Amino acid sequence: MTTRPLRRYTYCADGPQIYRESFAIVRAETDLSGIPADAEHVAVRMVHTCGQPDLTADLRIHPDFVRAGRAALLAGAPIFVDSTMVAAGITRRRLPAANEVICHLNDLRVPELAAAWGTTRSAAAVSLWGDRLDGAMVAVGNAPTALFHLLEQISEGGPRPAGIVGVPVGFVGSAESKQALIEHDAGIPYVAVTGRRGGAALAAAVINALAGRPE
Template identity: 30%
Template sequence: MFMGASTKQGYDIAHKSREIVRSLIGDKIDHLTSDEKAIVERIVHSTADPEYAELTIMSEDFVSKSIKSLKKGEDILTDINMVRAGINNYSGEVNCFISHPDVIKNSKDKQITRAAAAMQYAAENEFQGIVVIGNAPTALYEVIDLFNKDLMNIKSVIGVPVGFVGAADSKEDLNNSEIPHLITKGPKGGTPVAVATINALINFINKKSNKYV
């Protein structure tokens, strides 16, 4: 699947969109690898916002560690169901525990957000794979803490929560961590960015089987 396209008509539209995106941001992503460029292009395509070419930051090992995890079929964990719903064409498990009864109970008992409690629940249930956070800074803070305490087997984190409270700071903490990661600087981010990033990574491992790539 190429930038979300799975039909000839969709491919033609996506191809034209990519040409437009490249004309807008090409000079801003020249320093990136081809895979990193493809991720940023997909983010800009999905958001119609060229500013993401300058806001998106990836650790050097983000792409390689993420692809390795996906090839193994390891799990993907999201902060909210909207992010989970946007992830497609992956053969492994894609989970979101924010509505799980145990998470709801623990959230109330510990007086923490359900998003943070969901990360704790995943860690307690032997999660291993990629974490995708598009909305909840508290989930990102929790993931970083769990990783630092060696309580969560995280291969990489897409940390792009959106908002004016906690989003920028939590992403900066991730950027300063040892976790392979992708972030967007400042308050911008959200579900479209998170979904675009993980789907771009999934596309890297699936593209040999898609005739429109």
């Protein structure tokens, strides 16, 4: 049996209390006035994940995103992600229909496709999503090239997902890819964070918020 070390610091160690207080602080410190009413819990979950209440100033949530996303998950739609980090962050027990979480980044076909097309592995992997993308949910948290590639496929008549979480992080192409999502004329509901901020944890947080109860 392991021995608990001497407690040298004053801190809350009650899990449920930490949970309650954390979300109370988020709601007290976050301006949710520009967020669709049914998406407030999505914004709250994202702020809780990154620890930055000012995130909502850059957060863009399509007014139909929550409705479309929840309907897709309840119908058993798969969730396509651009990285194993996003996949790992999705809490499977929250998913309402044991929804499949799919990442093709490590598929053996990806390196050859990426080399042939002169693009990244993340972008090439998107092409392997195939027809199952129709009506599915998408969560892009790492690679701007994956989001660009997805939008290009849709623009050429490719399968249309039910909703897109587009929050890739970075200094090259990140802001531009998210702006392209916001301005895309396909009418697909989305969540985006303008600028350079984003990441796998934020992408997973959106899916978890859709699947779980409001905080």
